[in-house]
Amino acid sequence: MPKPYPDRVLYLIDSLGMGGAERMLFNYLRHLDRNRWEPRVCVFRVRDGNPIASEIEGLGIPVDLIPVSRIRDFVKLIPLVRYLRRHRFDLVHTQLEAVTVHGGIAAKLAGLPAVHTLHTFAYPDATAREVRRSEITWFALRSFHDKVIAVSEAVGDYAVAKGRVLRKRISVLYNGIDTNAFRRGNEIERAAVRKAFGIPASAALVVTVAVLRREKGIQYLIEAWPEILKSVPNAYYLIVGGGPYESQLKSLAATYKLTDRVLFAGARSDIPELLGSSDLFVLPTLDDVLPTVLAEAMASSLPIVASRVGGVPEMVEPGRNGLLVPPTDQARLAEACIRLLRMPDEAQRLAQGGRALAESRFNVRSQVRKLENLYQELIGRTDNSC
Template identity: 50%
Template sequence: MTERQSFFLMKYNIVWFIDGLGMGGAERLLVPFLRRLNESHFSIRVCAFQVKEGNPMGVQLRRLGVTVDLLPIPHLRAPTAIPRLVRYLGQHRAHLVHTQLEFANTLGTVAARLRRLPTVATLHTFDDVASPGKEARRIRLMWWVLRHGCRRIIAVSDGLRGYVEQTARLPSARCLTLYNGIDLTRFCRQPPAARLALRRAWGIPPRAPLAISVAVLREPKGIQYMLRALPHLLRSWPDLRYLVVGGGAHEGALRALAGELGVTERVIFAGIRHDIPDLLNMSDLFVHPTREDALPTVLMEAMAVGLPLVASRVGGVPEMVHEGENGLLVPAEDIPQLIAACHQILDNPALAQQMSTAGQQIAAAQFNIDRQAQKLAQIYHELLS
């Protein structure tokens, strides 16, 4: 057997360090990526720092055969954090470490460097370091650690890669873009009968326009801008409903705002859901009014199902929403432009259908999880060979 043949027959132990296992975009991507990586030449372990036993994401991963360990680390300065991670990597005979999110990128990279293991870090967000607060100092520390200790730094969009190369001074030779991906067998258009059945279950009239947003309900996600647009849209479309999927600290304020605006009866706060493909399929328009986003997974999912998109022109969003082709871009926080874009699609069924078809084609070409997982596996092979 040649050395090359031996390399590809060997099962390599990959440890993924991640801050937690919540329902944000980075965490939700674990399942489709790890399902495919675990079926290749890798044995994957996930180690989460801030999560409770019985977490739904952890349960899902374990069903896939992925080992999930919970290693509580309360903060970056915890004196035992790095020694514990170093021991963990030794105990599980890790060959490579992949880190996700701030704490993991910082602590996991240091621990891997001490074990002399190659490290891959994924950056998911445009982090603001202009403020003098603790968060900015933590981000600057993460960047310093990645600059000196990480072999490959993955940005989830070209816009984010350019930002971190310039702002964080991360070496361009070690930075690359790898789009996230979704399971196109799960996110696909369902037949009209299924759509009608879903609407009946939610009490939504068959012909009522339904706009949907899926997000962690934080203030920067911008759901409040769509709520403020709603009274204007209801003048033209009295039966319009707005479905808000997700939970978070801002939910109470959003419910109160809907009440102040008099649109409570037209807004459905669905909470955290695990039937996102169904909810997208019964909708007519996906609205993503965020103030910041690197490469929102929800836009991939919406276009794969065939929804026309209205989204803020921020971060990596223009790499996904091709203006006039699969959706419309608006300036962040610009409510009049948001209203106009929603009107343009709702008033023009032919345009909406054209955008639906284009979106499905773009999702298949750019965001197929099988293709993206193969690219990630190739990065691992390059570092391990």
């Protein structure tokens, strides 16, 4: 028989700053069936004031702090295990690698099933210390977690190859978005956004939304822009986001005398409006696990040009919703952009395919239902009343 009360799930995460995993956690909690689940969140540290904590608390979900600063700080297992037992949790879900070791061990000591969401690959330029830390993390995943959720097939393959995690213990669950929050803007909305940036209403508008780091590859599209302008003279490029590489990108645009065509919007909260007012989304990234912004662009009915790296091919299917190009290849990047800007019928077909794909593969509601089924499977193994 089903329980007469919700199962209690602890979400354990390093901090609640403005990162992608943190925002995804909030998004999932917002759509969790509260008749079936009683969620609670615990963090190990405060980063930038933990702004997402207040958003989660706004959902009526408590957020607690148990300070853990080092991976070898095993004395902190004592208060963590006591915390798990005091709140009578049924399952522990760890997020981000910093909590993998303590979260997994504490769950096992408390007799609870544990699941971990694996968001990233290891960095190729990792230091020796970071490599050792990674090995400890992989050991914790193999030894103390019942399931590993990979956010893409590519991440799952990486966990098997590098982390020696058994394939049968991996479930792939794509990051979901609220597809209802994104749509193509009407003519009035599109004109208003363009006017705000000094872009002609009739211009061809290409957009990238990203944290401005070298690894996002935006520099290659800026370098390709003069070639694009030869074929599409009314093309404008809007770069949305801030980051450590912003000044270099602005200098590059100035070097190519593109300051009137390559525009920097900075960090913005009106991403749906900006996407809905554009004509083409481009992500020339050098490596990416599963860029959620691609799903947002699809839901906004935008055709996509992106690099064939990481988990991107799981999101962009050539001929269905966009075009893929080799990373760092400026010529192929320019060619793909020109093609979709000059062929509106093909661009429209890909845009429609992207919207359909966003609904079928990246809708947060369906992804949360899959997550809940996984929880029930794990709790059912250890709870004879279910």
